[in-house]
Amino acid sequence: MAKIIKKVFYFYYDGFRSMTVGKRLWIIILIKLFIIFAIFKLFFFPDFLKTHFKTDQERSNYVIEQLTK
């Protein structure tokens, strides 16, 4: 088992080490994910119904009110 884990680890380790253009791509991916999840999601995209209402009943009451007003 330990041998397999070691083999898989080195498979990825060597793969990442030998990357050329891939290193730049990983940097782009990480920056992008940071912007998406740590900035956009956190500061600009709260889930409207989850943050404003505690229960599904309250959420459905609110939506029905919106749809029928």
Add this chain to the structure above:
Amino acid sequence: MEHFNMALVDWSRAQFALTALYHWLFVPLTLGTSFIIAIMETIYVKTGKEIWKRITRFWMVLFAINFAIGVATGIILEFEFGTNWSNYSWFVGDIFGAPLAIEGIMAFFMESTFFAVMFFGWDKVSQKFHLTSTWLVAIGSNLSALWILVANAWMQNPVGMHFNPQTARNEMVNFWAILFSPTAVNKFLHTISSAYVLSAIFVIGVSAWFLLKKRNLALAKRSMVVAATFGLIMSVFMVITGDESARQVYNVQPMKFASMEGLYYGENNAPLVAIGFFDRTPSPNNPKAKEWAAKIEIPNLLSYMATFNPHAFVPGIHDLVHGNDAHGIISYYDRIKMGKLAIAALKEFQLAKKAQQDAKAKAALKTFEANYKYFGYGYYNDPHKLIPNVPLTFYSFHTMVGLGFWFVLLFLLTLIYATKDKLLQKRWLLYAALWTIPLAWLAQEAGWMVAEFGRQPWVVQDYMPTLSAVSNIDQTSVIITFFLFAVVFTVLLIAELKIMLNQIKQLKDGGQQ
């Protein structure tokens, strides 16, 4: 309609459109290139010739660049659902949940696992295992697209659900009806085949550039043969599925169909406008306006395309708005009345339930169910607000179709001259192939515009218009994030183009071996 903040609706729509259109710049190239690479690697494994390995690895790097830049851009659409479109998210939640969850699991396990083998596994795993991984990446990427497109198709043709008036949610009653609805099947097949065509054009265009520069000739010629063959087969498939999609649109979204063809007044033996330019579009103030400045028509083709009968009646926008008793078309005026009854009945049902007046609630529910089919129409007073932007839909549709036929011709010419080994002499064709690369993306985006602008004002066809789908949030935050997205996506696009162009320019000819 008066109580809706239309500026908020428009900004929310603009933001979603911007995100979706940018996201779709990356997706089709991933879907198609993954298969082209798999075919190239299969040739390598079959023939054992090193040049096919180099060819596969070169296109694999371009595929990786596109994948890396595009990955997770779609997640922003899901953020927007929760924040900007909360009424919609609640309304459709149970239907959307299943396909999107399956998509997430599939994408994670299939793509992520085999992606590593595909890139790191050369010379570390057996040839066959590596090839299997490459094929599984291709299949996994395309299956991810399936679930997203099934969800989108449900919005265009809502089936397999039951609306629960107690919770205001649509509940899934038949998963298979949603998965195999004709709209979903056609949308998936047409979208992926068009993505394959785009990828084939990308490979042909980049290879044409090598030939124009007289570099990497062996790689470029072989790549062109594979891409042109793949592209030609897929473009025929794309035309067939496109034709079937048009019939589906005619059946379930007749207003979109009439807008795609600029058909204001329905007729028997309806001709197809092959090329047309609008003069003034008819409006309530000017119903007799001359629609066309110029047009070329093909007699009876529209009737045939919609129904397989060249003499059949095809309803126009006027018929849908005002109704047509002879052809059993209920007017939008009547639909609005029924929609208002449904909305009022839903409200009454809720009030009666709260007051524990069971008989009243039962009567309200009966009225609601009888009229629910036209629920979304009830938000409008003027039926003309239910007409999409006709010129935009028409021009988008005709741009997509016109380019589609050019792509078929390009594949055919490329294949003919490649088999005669005369590609180098046909510099006009090489330039045409190179300049067709942006046109392939233009056709993709035009296709999405037909699908999404053409169905306006509906977010869920007939049940929910965009104006009732938005959250009651501050419009300023939507405007800010709109511009933030525009900046981030533009930076990502520039990064992709720069890295990709560098890789293409740096490629050194490895010879014929």
